[in-house]
Amino acid sequence: MFKRPRTDFWQVGIVPLRVEDLDARRLSAVRERITWLPEAGRWRYLADPFGLVRGDVLHVFVEAFDYRIKRATIERHEFDLADLSWRRQATVLDKPFHLSYPQVFEHDGDTWMVPESYQAGEIALYRATDSSLNHWERECALLGGIPGADASVIEHQGRWWMFYTLVGPGARDQRELHIAHAPALVGPWTPLATNPVRVNREGARPAGRPFVGRDGVLTLPVQDSTTGYGGATRLLRFPVLTPEHVEIAAGTERLTGDLASDSHTAGLHTLTGCGDYTLIDVKRIDRSRAKQWLDWKRRLRRMWGG
Structure with a gap:
């Protein structure tokens, strides 16, 4: 008996x-007052939300x-x-x-964006080139030559800070937290000599925009992957940084x-503030065998150059 595939949405x-x-x-x-983005369509999903408020419009950027x-x-x-x-x-970046x-x-x-682009081997900075926020240009690499994931930046106490993880064997990205700092947004960025500063699947991979709590302490949402990728989020506080x-x-x-x-109970792996609102994403797991057919068709297209 073949094991049913697992597909996260x-x-x-x-x-x-x-x-x-x-x-x-x-x-x-407040669960009854949460507003959900429309479904993305068959075999698609939306995740990793970040936002900007301009006037009466909340612009939600997603994977x-x-x-x-x-x-x-x-x-x-x-x-x-x-x-x-x-x-x-x-679609604003492809x-x-x-x-x-x-x-x-x-x-x-x-207006700036730091998307995850670890497959390109860099953590890069993009700048919006028009007021519609639909067009973006790559400004520079903040950290090059590394498979950095989920980089989260903030200006705090006169310096810029970046929290990130590295993609590697053994689910390295789910258990290591790295930090870099810079005198300005465009750098130069310097990774801490003590990286990784935390190694723990209970909370290391960044899970949203860093923020300063009401007590003035810098706080970073992180993923708790002890029950699987993106199973929950926690908060890390940095009393000294x-x-x-x-x-x-x-x-x-x-x-x-x-x-x-009630429908997406298997995970919550982004928690990002946006003014009076917080953006989240939640997960459901599909066990349909249709995913095997989808993977087979994709492999055939790759084989025949389609």
């Missing part, structure tokens, strides 16, 4: 709470993954905060390699998919 939601106020009890309490080609692009979805409706969407985790932010009058010394306090509370959804 993610769904993105807008939680009406600030990220610094979010915990398991509050997430469960748009297609199992038929096993690659993702970056999409932008517009949510009207006035009438709570989705308006339009567009490369011959996989893209995900599109952290977007504003700095010095420009300097190029010479890092102190980490790991939160014990797990945020899981069942707190937010």
